[in-house]
Each structure stands twice: as C-alpha cells, then as structure tokens.
Amino acid sequence: MRLILGSGSPRRKELLAALGVTPDAITPPDIDEDPRKGELPHVYCARIAREKLAAIPAGPDDIVLCADTTVALGRRILGKPADAAEARAFLDLLSGRRHRVYTGLAVKRGDTLRERVVEARVEMKRLSTAEREGYLATGDWQGKAGGYSIQGPAGAFIPWISGSYTAIVGLPLAETAQLLQAAGLPVWGKP
Numbered sequence: 001m002r003l004i005l006g007s008g009s010p011r012r013k014e015l016l017a018a019l020g021v022t023p024d025a026i027t028p029p030d031i032d033e034d035p036r037k038g039e040l041p042h043v044y045c046a047r048i049a050r051e052k053l054a055a056i057p058a059g060p061d062d063i064v065l066c067a068d069t070t071v072a073l074g075r076r077i078l079g080k081p082a083d084a085a086e087a088r089a090f091l092d093l094l095s096g097r098r099h100r101v102y103t104g105l106a107v108k109r110g111d112t113l114r115e116r117v118v119e120a121r122v123e124m125k126r127l128s129t130a131e132r133e134g135y136l137a138t139g140d141w142q143g144k145a146g147g148y149s150i151q152g153p154a155g156a157f158i159p160w161i162s163g164s165y166t167a168i169v170g171l172p173l174a175e176t177a178q179l180l181q182a183a184g185l186p187v188w189g190k191p
Contacts, residue, residue: 003185006056006066011151015171016065020188021180029055029066033079041072042117045104049115053106060110063183069103069170071146078146084136087147091135094146096126098160101146103167107179114179118172120163122150127157 003021005012008028016023029052035044045068052066071078073093081087101122106115127135135141140152148154150161150168164172177187 002062004056004058004062004064006052006064009170011169012067012171015166015173019173019177027056031055035077040075041070041077042102044077045070045102046115046117049104049106053108063107063109063185066106067103067171069101069145071099071101073099080143080145081141081147087136087141090147091127091132094124098123101168103170103172105175105179107183109183114182116175118164118167118175120161120167122158122168123160124157125159
C-alpha cells in the first residue's frame with residue numbers, strides 16, 4: 001500500500017507530517033480548475049477534488065489523497081489570482097468582510113471513494129491601501145485562493161475565524177485523518 005498525495009502544495013505535505021504521515025509519492029494532477037457557470041463554491045470544491053483524484057494513476061491498493069481549497073464571497077468563487085491586479089481586486093472585495101473558505105477532500109483506495117467538504121468562516125479586517133500594497137509586494141498572494149494565505153503575512157489581517165484553521169491552510173487535519181484511517185492508512189505511526 002502506497003499513499004499518493006495529489007498535490008504539489010508544500011503546505012499540504014507539512015500538514016500530513018503533523019499526522020505522522022509521509023506520502024510515498026507526490027503527483028500534482030493537471031486538470032482544468034475553472035468553475036462551471038452558476039456552480040456553488042462547495043459543489044465546485046468537491047468536484048475539483050474528485051477530478052484531481054481521477055487524474056492520478058494508482059494501483060488497486062494505493063491510497064490517493066486530493067484536496068481543493070477555495071475562497072468564496074457569497075456565491076462568488078475567488079480562485080487563484082492570475083496577477084497582482086486580480087489579487088488586489090480580491091483583497092478589496094474581502095477587506096472588512098466575512099467570507100467562507102471551503103476545502104474539498106477526496107480519498108480513494110481501489111474502487112472506494114470517500115469525500116468531504118469542510119467549511120470555515122473568516123473575517124478580514126478593513127485593509128488600508130498601505131497594508132494591501134505592502135502585502136501584494138511580498139508576492140505571498142501568488143497561487144493562493146482568494147489572493148491570500150492565512151499562514152503567511154496576511155494572517156495579520158485575520159482577526160476572527162470559525163471552523164478549522166488547517167482547512168483554511170488547505171488540508172483539514174481532523175477530516176483528513178478520518179478519511180485516511182477509513183481507507184486503511186494508520187495515522188500517528190504504525191499500530
């Protein structure tokens with residue numbers, strides 16, 4: 001039995017390590033992550049996690065773990081910004097408001113698929129122009145849903161969350177441990 005992590009995210013690898021789990025292989029899938037017209041954020045995350053899973057070649061006894069995290073303001077999905085201008089627009093939308101972060105998880109072993117979507121709520125303080133521009137200059141927004149990462153410098157902009165901090169980072173530990181154990185992978189070392 002091998003564990004294949006279908007993600008190139010160093011944060012997801014670090015979070016798995018917190019569970020005492022080291023992937024045997026890391027295989028980032030190459031799929032189209034564009035939302036469908038009218039697709040709700042939680043439905044989108046679940047679909048993308050499943051599509052990532054389907055794109056990973058695996059043996060019948062391998063366990064494959066994929067996840068997708070997105071930021072949503074109401075029904076609007078704020079994915080990874082294409083450039084600094086889009087990141088700026090996202091931060092302007094989120095400034096002074098509460099929003100939701102969804103992480104879809106999908107775990108497959110053989111023909112058995114297990115999945116969850118975890119929701120967290122986040123409040124971003126009202127950003128001054130200097131704060132916003134200073135953050136954009138760090139480059140930390142690149143490759144981050146909603147144009148920010150809570151574990152980076154933008155954590156200083158987040159006075160309140162409700163739900164799983166690790167889900168906001170990109171891999172909710174409690175739910176991940178539960179799905180991996182259900183698939184037969186021990187966490188926190190061998191039994």
